Amino acid sequence: xxxxxxxxxxxxxxxxxxxxxxxxxxxxxxxxxxxxxxxxxxxxxxxxxxxxxxxxxxxxxxxxxxxxxxxxxxxxxxxxxxxxxxxxxxxxxxxxxxxxxxxxxxxxxxxxxxxxxxxxxxxxxxxxxxxxxxxxxxxxxxxxx
Amino acid sequence: xxxxxxxxxxxxxxxxxxxxxxxxxxxxxxxxxxxxxxxxxxxxxxxxxxxxxxxxxxxxxxxxxxxxxxxxxxxxxxxxxxxxxxxxxxxxxxxxxxxxxxxxxxxxxxxxxxxxxxxxxxxxxxxxxxxxxxxxxxxxxxxxx
DNA sequence: ATTATAATTGCAACCGGATTGCAAGTAACT
DNA sequence: AGTTACTTGCAATCCGGTTGCAATTATAAT
Numbered sequence: 315x316x317x318x319x320x321x322x323x324x325x326x327x328x329x330x331x332x333x334x335x336x337x338x339x340x341x342x343x344x345x346x347x348x349x350x351x352x353x354x355x356x357x358x359x360x361x362x363x364x365x366x367x368x369x370x371x372x373x374x375x376x377x378x379x380x381x382x383x384x385x386x387x388x389x390x391x392x393x394x395x396x397x398x399x400x401x402x403x404x405x406x407x408x409x410x411x412x413x414x415x416x417x418x419x420x421x422x423x424x425x426x427x428x429x430x431x432x433x434x435x436x437x438x439x440x441x442x443x444x445x446x447x448x449x450x451x452x453x454x455x456x457x458x459x
Numbered sequence: 460x461x462x463x464x465x466x467x468x469x470x471x472x473x474x475x476x477x478x479x480x481x482x483x484x485x486x487x488x489x490x491x492x493x494x495x496x497x498x499x500x501x502x503x504x505x506x507x508x509x510x511x512x513x514x515x516x517x518x519x520x521x522x523x524x525x526x527x528x529x530x531x532x533x534x535x536x537x538x539x540x541x542x543x544x545x546x547x548x549x550x551x552x553x554x555x556x557x558x559x560x561x562x563x564x565x566x567x568x569x570x571x572x573x574x575x576x577x578x579x580x581x582x583x584x585x586x587x588x589x590x591x592x593x594x595x596x597x598x599x600x601x602x603x604x
Numbered sequence: 605a606t607t608a609t610a611a612t613t614g615c616a617a618c619c620g621g622a623t624t625g626c627a628a629g630t631a632a633c634t
Numbered sequence: 635a636g637t638t639a640c641t642t643g644c645a646a647t648c649c650g651g652t653t654g655c656a657a658t659t660a661t662a663a664t
Contacts, residue, residue: 390537431576446598453591514643
């Protein structure tokens, strides 16, 4: 939140903590995602970091590597575009919060401030649900009616 | 379920009911989706109807037109592939049931037998949620652990 | 500080799903 | 049967995602 210096140091350390080399591209991605609160798509990241001239494939690989390493989470929100967000260091849990996307305007919203309950109702349960990694809710947002 | 004749007649009528011309491609798509119970992707439809030689763009447009006309529903289940399923004439409701997709094996499951509750928790609510059209839950299914 | 080495990058190309312009073909009304 | 607006087929394009490979570079060892 303060100087770029500190942010950079933090990013480098975060990378080394998961045995990834602290390269310029990865540091930049990490700082970018840390500064924005919202999940970003590959192309949004490419555009946001255009000034540095990283290749799109580099950023693509960075995003996936960092997600695989547990630094980011990969979201498939149902609009055919994968998004990445900084994973809160606190939780190792698979699932944190649901996301809401407006099918009209495309606006994306983290539903931190809602709680979800999933309960089996009557009838024979078919398959065990296993572990949940992501909950995606789509609909028309308040603005779009 | 019985003769092709009857199915064809039904399909043609269903199309005319929503003021779409009853063309060979549309009839074939409608009969296909009616025969299968599962949502199908564009490419699956193309492949299933390969014997008739419809162009992929034709089928693409048919699917979207029929979805737009209310005959089919379009699903974005988070695997970057749009699927279409015959809409049950009964429900006009926006949202019916959630879907669960295993991120490992890709298996798709309709969660008819679960109930969901979404409740705002503490803190200032940001945007109004509006109406929900689709709830998608992803994770590891029982089999895949 | 220099070197060795394995990880990473940039480039260029490719893939599949989605989408479109346009000329030729056809369903449906008269 | 004739007219006309709607559909189709074709070819091309767009975009997100993905890869092989040679050049580059972060890190560990010297």
